[in-house]
Amino acid sequence: xxxxRPRMTMMLRRLRxxxxxxxxIELNGEAVLCDPAGVIVVPEHDLLVVSDxxxxxxxxxxxxxxxxxxxxxxxxxxxLESALERHRPKQVICLGDSFHDRHGAALMPAAFRETLTRxxxxxxxxxxAGNHDPEPPALIGGETxxxxxxxxxxxxxxxxxxxxxxxIAGHLHPVARVSGGGRSTRGACFATDGSRLVMxxxxxxxxxxxxxxxxxxxxxxxxxxxxxxxxTSRIFAIGFAALARG
Numbered sequence: 001x002x003x004x005r006p007r008m009t010m011m012l013r014r015l016r017x018x019x020x021x022x023x024x025i026e027l028n029g030e031a032v033l034c035d036p037a038g039v040i041v042v043p044e045h046d047l048l049v050v051s052d053x054x055x056x057x058x059x060x061x062x063x064x065x066x067x068x069x070x071x072x073x074x075x076x077x078x079x080l081e082s083a084l085e086r087h088r089p090k091q092v093i094c095l096g097d098s099f100h101d102r103h104g105a106a107l108m109p110a111a112f113r114e115t116l117t118r119x120x121x122x123x124x125x126x127x128x129a130g131n132h133d134p135e136p137p138a139l140i141g142g143e144t145x146x147x148x149x150x151x152x153x154x155x156x157x158x159x160x161x162x163x164x165x166x167x168i169a170g171h172l173h174p175v176a177r178v179s180g181g182g183r184s185t186r187g188a189c190f191a192t193d194g195s196r197l198v199m200x201x202x203x204x205x206x207x208x209x210x211x212x213x214x215x216x217x218x219x220x221x222x223x224x225x226x227x228x229x230x231x232t233s234r235i236f237a238i239g240f241a242a243l244a245r246g
Contacts, residue, residue: 020036020233020234020235021036021234022034022035022036022041022235023228023235023237025192025194025197025228026194027152027153027166027168027192027194027195027196027197028152028153028165028166028195029152029166030042030044030151030152030153030166031043031044032153032168032197034190034228034235035083035087036230036231036234036235037079037082037083037086038050038079038083038188038199038200038201038202038230039083039087039202040168040190040197040199041087041089042150042151042153044151045091045150045151046089046090046091047089047090047091047092047093047150048083048084048087048089048091048092048093049092049093049094049095049155049168049199050080050083050092050093050094050095050199050202051094051095051096051097051169051170051171051199051200051201051202052095052096052097052098052130052170052171052173052199052200052201052202052203052206053076053080053094053097053098053099053202053203054072054076054097054098054099054100054132054201054203054205054206055072055073055076055077055098055099055100055104055105055108055112055116055203056072056073056099056100056101056104056105056107056108056112057072057073057100057203057205057206071204072203072204072205073108073109073112074112075204076202076203076204077112077115077116077119079202079204080119080202081115081119084119089123090123090124091123091124091125091126091150092120092123092124092125092126093126093128093148093150093155094125094126094127094128095128095130095155095156095157095168095169095170095171095199096127096128096129096130096131096132096133096156096157096158096170096171097130097131097132097133097157097170097171097201098127098130098133098137099132099133099137100132100133100203101132101133102132102133102134102135104133104137105133105137105138105139105140106137106138106139108139113139113140116140117140117141120140120141120142125141125142125143126142126143126144126145126148126155127140127142127143127144127145128144128145128146128147128148128155128156128157129144129145129146129157130157130170130171131157131158131171152165152166153166153167153168154166154167154168155167155168155169156168156169157169157170157171158170158171159171159172159196159198159219161218161219163195163196164195164196165195165196166195166196167196167197168196168197168198168199169196169197169198169199170198170199170201171198172198172209172215172216173188173200173201173206173207173208173209174188174189174190174191174198174199174200174208174209174210174211174216174227175187175188175189175200175208175209175210175211176189176191176210176211176227176229176238176243177210177243177244177245177246178229178236178238178242178243178244179244184244184246186208186246187229187230187231188200188201188208188229188230189211189227189228189229189230190227190228190230190235191211191216191219191220191225191226191227191228192220192225192226192228193220193221193222193224193225193226194224195220195221195224196219196220198216198219200230210243210245210246211225211227211240211243212240212243212244212245220240222240222241225239225240226238226239226240227239227240227243
């Protein structure tokens with residue numbers, strides 16, 4: 001099996017999730033749809049939000065002499081295009097770390113740049129600055145902000161340490177582990193307590209951090225915290241108390 005085959009299989013599985021129904025939650029008075037593709041949609045504002053694309057991660061590693069299969073940008077853009085075609089939003093917010101480093105946009109191959117600018121065309125597109133890409137992406141367009149408020153929601157890359165109603169952030173790449181009957185499974189998830197939400201990472205070569213890790217401590221009211229775990233056929237809402245570590 002070639003080195004790119006597992007990632008190609010993963011992408012095809014994620015594309016098949018288009019038949020899965022989104023799960024609606026309420027966040028600070030706003031209806032938010034958690035989509036199995038790993039994006040959220042806010043229908044009232046015709047808005048789609050995606051986090052941690054990490055475009056050109058493979059190229060960034062190659063510049064440091066560490067070789068990864070060079071498929072990540074093409075696969076991530078294909079998944080993003082699928083989500084945009086399905087929801088057809090007028091507004092898009094990318095919650096930071098859209099590029100794996102500050103050189104990613106400038107050095108992106110022309111074919112990928114053309115795909116991305118085509119997806120952006122006709123849409124109000126906001127790049128939230130991330131720790132990997134703190135500056136506006138070169139040669140791409142769109143607006144770059146540290147955070148953006150829309151209705152009762154505020155969008156930023158890293159969650160603020162103190163409670164903040166309506167905040168939607170990325171950065172932590174939340175995943176959840178469920179154990180039972182001698183078996184366990186682990187999947188990307190939307191983490192929320194109904195007041196704030198941390199989104200899963202979208203890039204196909206990004207890892208994940210268990211929502212029970214100390215990096216999440218203090219972000220949620222534990223009695224209300226749930227992981228909306230993205231499965232192969234649906235999203236499963238599971239309270240933090242029922243999750244496993246690791």
